[in-house]
Amino acid sequence: AQKITQTQPGMFVQEKEAVTLDCTYDTSDPSYGLFWYKQPSSGEMIFLIYQGSYDQQNATEGRYSLNFQKARKSANLVISASQLGDSAMYFCAMREQMDSSYKLIFGSGTRLLVRP
Amino acid sequence: NAGVTQTPKFRILKIGQSMTLQCAQDMNHNYMYWYRQDPGMGLKLIYYSVGAGITDKGEVPNGYNVSRSTTEDFPLRLELAAPSQTSVYFCASSYPLGGNYGYTFGSGTRLTVV
Numbered sequence: 147a148q149k150i151t152q153t154q155p156g157m158f159v160q161e162k163e164a165v166t167l168d169c170t171y172d173t174s175d176p177s178y179g180l181f182w183y184k185q186p187s188s189g190e191m192i193f194l195i196y197q198g199s200y201d202q203q204n205a206t207e208g209r210y211s212l213n214f215q216k217a218r219k220s221a222n223l224v225i226s227a228s229q230l231g232d233s234a235m236y237f238c239a240m241r242e243q244m245d246s247s248y249k250l251i252f253g254s255g256t257r258l259l260v261r262p
Numbered sequence: 263n264a265g266v267t268q269t270p271k272f273r274i275l276k277i278g279q280s281m282t283l284q285c286a287q288d289m290n291h292n293y294m295y296w297y298r299q300d301p302g303m304g305l306k307l308i309y310y311s312v313g314a315g316i317t318d319k320g321e322v323p324n325g326y327n328v329s330r331s332t333t334e335d336f337p338l339r340l341e342l343a344a345p346s347q348t349s350v351y352f353c354a355s356s357y358p359l360g361g362n363y364g365y366t367f368g369s370g371t372r373l374t375v376v
Contacts, residue, residue, distance in 0.1 A: 150304075181365070191305075191352065191367040237304055241365075248293065249320065250354070250365055252304040 149173065150240050150253035157258050159228045166213070167223040167256045169238030179241040180221040181250070182212065186234040194236075197221055225258075233260045264288050268353050268368035275343040275375045283338040283371050285353030291366070293356045294336040295320075296328065298349040299370075305352060311336055343375045 151170045159165035171180065182194040197205045197212045205212040213222040225232055238253040269284045287294065292313045297305035297320075307320030311330040325347060327339040336355075340347060353368040 152304075189350065189370050191354075193365065239305075248356075249307060249310065250295065250356075251307065251321075252297075254304040255302075 149242075149251045150238055152238055152253035152256050154256045155254075157256055158261055159225075159232075159258065160261050161230060162227055164224060164226045165228055165258065167225070167236050167238075167258065169221045169223065169253060171219050171221060171238075171240050173219075173240065173242050175242045177243060180212070180214070181239040181241065182210070182221075182223045183237045183239060183252075184232075184234045185237060185255070191237075195223065228260045230260050230262060233258060266353055266355055266366050266368035268351075268371050270371060271369065272372045273374070275340070275373065277343060277345065277375060279343050280339070280341050281343070281373075283340070283351055283353075283373075285336045285338065285368060286334050287336075287353075287355040287366070288334065289355060289366065290333060291355035291357055292333070294330065295354045295356075296326070296336070296338045297352045297354065298322065298347075299352060300349050308338065308351075340373075345375050347373065348375045349373060 178199045180197045184192040195205050195207045195210045195212050197214045204214050209226045211224045235255045235257050237255045239250050241250045266287045295310045296308040299305045306322045308326050309328040311317045314333050317328050330336050351371045354365050356365045
């Protein structure tokens with residue numbers, strides 16, 4: 147079963163508008179963390195934002211915010227005021243504890259294209 | 263501060279050849295990981311290590327081996343390369359505790375098996 151699901155293979159957004167990238171997850175671990183990474187065409191993995199399962203408030207980092215709905219097991223990324231440089235692949239990932247170790251598991255990604 | 267360094271950046275292998283992908287980190291991170299990323303896909307965990315001398319399988323370990331003799335180094339060995347192993351390989355490291363303790367990724371190794 148998929149642990150991390152990103153249902154949008156590709157998205158378009160107009161420059162300066164906001165966009166939401168969806169992510170749902172599945173875990174029975176009460177302590178987990180959710181991450182979003184950006185992968186531009188150059189290939190590197192860039193950390194964007196983190197949400198812990200016990201965090202009471204939604205995480206924000208500049209133009210990025212994470213809409214965390216724990217009961218629904220969703221952790222959507224919201225990018226406000228999109229810029230051309232936001233065009234990239236975006237990956238949702240979950241860190242869960244298994245035995246005495248931690249694993250970071252990724253979704254399949256969403257390709258975002260920002261239109262001028 | 264170099265972070266996570268992967269070598270080589272590119273490599274072409276012939277079917278049946280072997281090679282070792284190198285990964286080194288200078289942040290004294292306990293945890294290290296190897297992922298592969300197939301075209302248009304997310305990252306899949308191959309192997310990970312929670313410290314020197316300790317390694318464990320991830321989602322897609324077949325065809326690979328790892329070792330962790332030091333905290334800094336976590337090489338990935340491909341024996342008898344197959345076309346299905348054509349992929350981009352990422353090494354990453356992190357602290358073991360919860361919270362956002364910086365999963366740091368290397369820049370990747372693009373491997374083609376022909």
